[in-house]
Amino acid sequence: MRKTNFSYIDDSLCFGEKSIRLADFAKASGPVYLYDLALIRSRFLEMQQAFPGAKLYYAMKANSHPDVMRTLKAAGAGADVVSGGEICRALESGFEPGDIVYSGVGKTEKEIREALTLGIFQINVESVPELERIGRLGREMKKKARVALRLNPDVSIQTHPYIATGLAENKFGMELKEVPRLTEILKTSSDSLELVGVSLHLGSQMLEFGGLEEALRLLKPVYRELAAQFPTLKKFDAGGGLGILYHEDDLVKESEALRVYAKVIRDELADLGAELQLEPGRWLVGHAGVLLTQVQYVKQTSHRCFVIVDSGMNHLIRPALYEAHHRLLPLQKNPQAPLKKVDVVGPICESADFFAKERELPELKEGEWLAVADTGAYGFSMANVYNLQDLPTEIPIS
Numbered sequence: 001m002r003k004t005n006f007s008y009i010d011d012s013l014c015f016g017e018k019s020i021r022l023a024d025f026a027k028a029s030g031p032v033y034l035y036d037l038a039l040i041r042s043r044f045l046e047m048q049q050a051f052p053g054a055k056l057y058y059a060m061k062a063n064s065h066p067d068v069m070r071t072l073k074a075a076g077a078g079a080d081v082v083s084g085g086e087i088c089r090a091l092e093s094g095f096e097p098g099d100i101v102y103s104g105v106g107k108t109e110k111e112i113r114e115a116l117t118l119g120i121f122q123i124n125v126e127s128v129p130e131l132e133r134i135g136r137l138g139r140e141m142k143k144k145a146r147v148a149l150r151l152n153p154d155v156s157i158q159t160h161p162y163i164a165t166g167l168a169e170n171k172f173g174m175e176l177k178e179v180p181r182l183t184e185i186l187k188t189s190s191d192s193l194e195l196v197g198v199s200l201h202l203g204s205q206m207l208e209f210g211g212l213e214e215a216l217r218l219l220k221p222v223y224r225e226l227a228a229q230f231p232t233l234k235k236f237d238a239g240g241g242l243g244i245l246y247h248e249d250d251l252v253k254e255s256e257a258l259r260v261y262a263k264v265i266r267d268e269l270a271d272l273g274a275e276l277q278l279e280p281g282r283w284l285v286g287h288a289g290v291l292l293t294q295v296q297y298v299k300q301t302s303h304r305c306f307v308i309v310d311s312g313m314n315h316l317i318r319p320a321l322y323e324a325h326h327r328l329l330p331l332q333k334n335p336q337a338p339l340k341k342v343d344v345v346g347p348i349c350e351s352a353d354f355f356a357k358e359r360e361l362p363e364l365k366e367g368e369w370l371a372v373a374d375t376g377a378y379g380f381s382m383a384n385v386y387n388l389q390d391l392p393t394e395i396p397i398s
Contacts, residue, residue: 002017002251003249003250003251003252004250005039005161005249005251005287005373006249006329006371006373007305008270008333009021009322011332011333011335012331012333013231013329013330013331013332013371014185015036015290015371016036016038016039016288016397017038017039017042017398018036020034020036020080020397021022022034022290022292022369022371023293023331023332023369025392025395026292026294026331026369028261029293029393030310030390030392030393031273031293031294031311031315031347031392031393032184032291032292032308032393032394032395033289033290033291033292033315033375033379033380033392033394033395034064034069034289034290034292034394034395034396034397035285035288035289035376035394035395035396035397036288036289036376036388036397037068037071037288037396037397038397038398039069039132039288040068040070040072040284040285040288040376041070041075041224043052043078043147043283043284043285043287043288044056044058044075044077044284045075046122046251046258046359047257047258047260047280047283047284048075048076050259050261050262051077051260051262051265051266051276051278052155053275054275054276054277054278055078055275055277056076056077056091056277056278056279057077057079057080057099057100057101057274057277057279058077058078058080058083058279058280058281058284059080059240059279059280059281059282060079060080060090060118061082061086061120061281061378061381062087062279062281062282062284062285062286062376062378063281063289063375063376063377063378063380063381064086064089064381065356065380065394065396066092066093066291067396068285068288068396069089069090069093069094069095070093072096072284073093073094073095073099073218074265076097078098078099078100078101079093079095079099079100079101080101080103080105080120080240080281081100081102081103082102082103082104082214082278083104083111083269083303084108084110084111087102087111087114087115087120088102090395095118095223097118097119097120097121098119100119100120100121100122100126100173101120101121101122101123101148101237101277101279101341102115102120102122102123103124103126103150103199103201103279104124104126105127105171105172105218107123107127107130108210109133109137112133112134112137113137113141115144115145116134116137116138116139116143116385117143118142120146121145121146121357122146122148122196122197123145123146123147123148123233123235124147124149124150124197124199124220124342125147125148125150125174126150126173126174126351127174127353128174128181128182128185130176131147131149131182131185131193132185132189132191134192135189135192135193136189136191136192137192138189138191138193139189139191139238141300143192144191144192144193145192145193145261146194146196147186147193147194147195147196147197147270148195148196148197148198148199148229148237149174149179149182149195149197149198149226150172150173150174150199150201150237151173151174151176151179151198151199151200151219152172152173152174152175152176152202153176153200153214153215153218154176155202155204155211155212155214155215155217155218161201164269169278170192171290173199173200173201174274176218178301179222179225179226183226183229186230187229194232195226195230195232196232196233196234196272197233197234197235197236197277198214198219198222198223198226198236199236199237199239199278199290200215200219200231200237200239201237201239201240201241202215202237202239202241203270204240204241204243204281204282205241205243205244205282206241206242206243206261207237207245207257209260209264210215211259212241212265213264213268214262214271215262216238216265216268217235217268220268220353221238223236223272223274224272225301225302231285234274234275235274235275235276235277236269236272236274236275236276236277237277237278237279237369238265238276238277238278239271239279240278240279240280240281240283240357242257242258242261242280242282242283243282243283244282244286244287244377245255246284246324246325246326246327246373246374246375247325247327249327251287252261258279258283258376265278279302281377282377284319285376285377286375286376286377287334287374287376288376289374289375289376289377289380290318290321290371290373290374290375290376291311291316291363291369291370291371291372291375291379292331292369292370292371292372293309293310293311293315293355293363294309294310294367294368294369294370295307295308295309295364295366295367295369295370296308296309296310296347296366297366298351298364298365298366300378304342304343304358305340305341305342305343306342306343306344306345307342307343307344307345307364308345308346308347309344309345309346309347309355309360309370310346310347311346311355311372311392312345312347312348312353312354312355312389313346313348313352313353313354313386314344314346314348314353314383314384314386314387314389315346315379315380315387315391315392316355316372316375316379316382316383317326317376317382317383317384318379318382319354319355319356320350320352320353320354322350323385325356325371326355326356326373326374327345327372327373328344328356328359328370328371328372328373328377329371329373330361330364330368330369330370330371331368331369331370331371332364332368332369333362334362337363338362338363339360339361340360340361340362340363340364341358341359341360342356342358342359342360342361342364343356343357343358343359344361344370346358346391348386348387348389349387351358355372356374380392380394
């Protein structure tokens with residue numbers, strides 16, 4: 001097993017399973033996202049082997065590039081979608097309606113009608129009003145919706161508060177005290193609703209699993225209670241959220257974390273007799289992406305040194321939004337260059353437009369290129385055209 005995703009060969013930065021020379025893609029046309037499809041395939045296979053018999057539905061919000069989608073479809077993934085637009089992209093990428101799990105808190109009537117018309121495999125319900133809406137629309141359309149209840153166990157995990165989703169204060173899922181009301185709706189709308197699953201998702205970038213273990217234990221008796229009333233209930237959707245390492249390049253350590261994560265889920269659910277579903281995203285594609293950006297200016301002030309590049313929060317918003325860490329690697333290694341503490345910032349008219357603050361890097365000069373590591377998840381998929389800046393080019397590499 002490869003330990004790292006980056007290496008310098010003849011002082012030139014190389015990336016991915018095939019040691020792609022990144023300088024070959026550093027062009028004057030602007031910032032570039034590169035995606036290593038081979039790494040995505042191998043990560044999917046590794047997770048599949050960790051969960052034998054489970055169905056993995058790729059959380060396409062992480063990266064919806066068509067080639068990424070087709071790669072995962074060919075490997076055996078389903079698609080976890082959160083909007084009508086994502087349903088459309090999944091279908092265009094070769095997924096069938098039966099491959100799709102539809103999540104998300106704000107499904108509109110139009111989107112639900114589309115999902116019912118298409119025959120989407122499963123709709124993960126996030127609120128009592130949503131379940132009522134789906135039941136009503138199903139009755140009007142003479143369709144029966146296959147639904148899973150996303151239950152919120154009010155359990156905390158160690159992650160940024162903006163990507164925690166399993167607490168009572170979060171907008172996601174339904175409190176356990178609402179189960180009696182949900183049961184009532186399911187029974188009175190049995191002509192248009194079919195309960196097939198219970199769903200759990202605690203949040204993103206999870207690297208410690210005590211909270212997950214607690215949540216699974218809380219939901220098991222609820223699952224059994226519902227299964228006793230609804231024989232169609234067969235599936236437990238354990239969600240996604242497995243994190244990756246952003247501060248270091250250690251794929252072996254991540255494989256060990258995957259094994260612990262899988263053991264927690266398998267051990268806790270072993271006696272439930274349910275079919276297991278998961279919705280991985282970041283773990284599959286995060287390391288498979290890299291953003292290349294060029295230094296435009298080096299600006300020294302009385303307080304700081306700013307390295308101004310041609311990409312920023314408009315292309316990768318995670319540092320501005322979560323103060324997220326991404327490693328920054330020069331495309332050309334210069335062992336003689338002195339280290340210097342700098343802020344790496346973009347062209348956007350916001351003080352939050354930065355990739356790193358007070359980061360120690362080899363001294364950089366105008367025209368040199370940097371690789372922003374681990375940007376395959378929540379990079380381009382969250383990009384925007386603020387300041388009417390161009391979007392970066394995307395290049396998938398087989």
